[in-house]
Amino acid sequence: MKLATLALAALSLATCAQQSRLDDTQWTIAAVNGEPVRTALPVEIRFDRGRVTGTAGCNSFGGSYRVDGDRLNTSRIISTKMACAGPGMEVEHTLFAIIANPARIRLDGRTLTLANAQGSATFFGLR
Template structure:
């Protein structure tokens, strides 16, 4: 025991000039690492820090407060691309919310080190057609329990205890004007319902800077003058083509045109647009994947 103590003392005395050098190097490197991590890996740089899974949920890495678009889910060795609109967002208060690809969800979120634990999830109960239902089931199963987070080159990967992985990328907010909004649900008060069967992905619209909204009601093309003031949209007379449409498509068209008669309120929640008529009915739409510079 005395011999070991003496040896360590000698080693310490033999390296008086090297220790300050390492200290200065570490001090110089620390702010560079913080900048690299704060950039979320969007710059290629030399790759330092961005691929370190243990650092992926440090406070200087924006895991929370970021709108993460789901790119794919790999479950049981099978990789499935995500539909437009699937997303996850975790706030600083310990809540996660998003969309499984069809239904919206909310859950408790606990972030500790590189571990993210999601529990007590609730979700809407809209009926979803295939293949949306299959993807939703896979994502819901993978996005449960304790997950390991890793940030690499701006991509977040969440890995479950069973080895399933969820790949996500950051998406910026979408502006009202210039964005292609794809209608994905009808709303009545605080309740969202699925679109009439067979009309999924058919209705969309763009609010132009020229004061007109144009798009497709589910079958017919349409346009209408519109003014934006605060959270209010004021629609003028809607003109549209006059194609004969199947029953579900006409049902959707009637619902959309009813919400765009005169004044209506609107909200844009990051990449979700909701338009509500005075009676409380309306519709919700998601931003096209490329809106706002998204990948």
């Protein structure tokens, strides 16, 4: 029983550590599926106390998030619905597909990677 309690406590601490490492951070996109991103408008994502917000290449978005182990889970993601010319819409479509599904989190210094079956997005930390 003690071993199970200790294992559960360790898992909870690891989840809290990931959540707290994302809290109050802001990231700008560097690559989608390994390809550098160049869009007319910035692509950024911010995490703050269970809220995720950002700009996705054309539209702004927001919703809720939680971290379960090494997985980012979002819910209630909403966005504006403008259409934009150029690569912004393609980047946005891929980014929304990634964050709409549980994504594996990899934090390496000032680099954040979110990845799942829909693709991967790599960001550089702004704060």
